[in-house]
Amino acid sequence: MSYRDSVKKTITTISTAAAQAQTKIDEARRFKEGNRQNLRDRIVGEEGYKQNNAAYDKQISDAKAAFKATAQKAMDEYTKQRSASFAPRPRDVSLETMQFLSLIDLTQAEAAQLVREAKQKDGNYTLARMIYANVNRQGIDLHDDAASYIGRCEDALSSLTDTCNSMLDDESGAYAKSFGQVVASAVQDVSEASDAYMGSAGVTSGGLPVEG
Numbered sequence: 001m002s003y004r005d006s007v008k009k010t011i012t013t014i015s016t017a018a019a020q021a022q023t024k025i026d027e028a029r030r031f032k033e034g035n036r037q038n039l040r041d042r043i044v045g046e047e048g049y050k051q052n053n054a055a056y057d058k059q060i061s062d063a064k065a066a067f068k069a070t071a072q073k074a075m076d077e078y079t080k081q082r083s084a085s086f087a088p089r090p091r092d093v094s095l096e097t098m099q100f101l102s103l104i105d106l107t108q109a110e111a112a113q114l115v116r117e118a119k120q121k122d123g124n125y126t127l128a129r130m131i132y133a134n135v136n137r138q139g140i141d142l143h144d145d146a147a148s149y150i151g152r153c154e155d156a157l158s159s160l161t162d163t164c165n166s167m168l169d170d171e172s173g174a175y176a177k178s179f180g181q182v183v184a185s186a187v188q189d190v191s192e193a194s195d196a197y198m199g200s201a202g203v204t205s206g207g208l209p210v211e212g
Contacts, residue, residue, distance in 0.1 A: 002123055003085035004194040007153045008187060010078040011160060015183045017070035018164035021063040022176055025168060028059040064168050071161055078157070085125065086146055092126040101134045108142055111135045112201030112210060115142075119198050132202060142210055145203040152193035160186040 001009070032053060039049040106114070111131050118127040125146065135142050163182050167175035201210045 001081060003082060003150075003153075004190065006078055006081035006085070007157065007190050010074045010157060011183065011186050011190065013074040014071045014157070014161055014164060015179075015186075017067050017074075018167060019179070021067040021168055022179075024063040025060050026176075028056045028063070029171065031059075032056045064165075067164065067168060071164070075157070075161075082150065085123075086150070088126045088129050090126070092124055093130060097127065098130070101130050104134075105138055106131065106134050108135060108140050108210075111140070111142055115201050116199065141204045142202045143205060145197060145200055145209070148203065148207070149193055149197035153190050156186045156189040156193075 035049055035052045038044045114131050115128050118124045129144060132142060132144050167179055203209055
């Protein structure tokens, strides 16, 4: 699985769990309102009202806890995939390519093209790192931009998770009404970050995108 796909899978898992929890919470809140009405109508007494309310409150807290557990598991799985995606592995680069990069001094333009090809064709992070190392040895200011890409994706995941938690705590329904747009925005942010990373040759030592 590519890193991009793993982020989108995490978004889907978290947002689906939040929607399911919200459904359960809404149902429990409706029951609580009915319970209050039953008390006013004297269908239940004070003790029955308290017992019912406690049961509905537990349903709400259980739904929130289930969401948090699912979200944490999804993030744990995401973290494993992130490590797998961006860990340099010698087997990902042929001996022929290793020898080539050890003997040839690439220009910045050549390195930029090879980096983009490594990202786009094979998702070969190890090769991209070797190309950066080649030009860095020559003093060319061209560096890996994976950290900023990961950061943008994790900002989207963090924002989504925070919104989910806020939605489950919100009784006004405001968060629930805009939830679909929040999820769509997270997916778009990740897609834009991925497209920018795949099309980029890297960054300068100051973190600025390298043109060309």
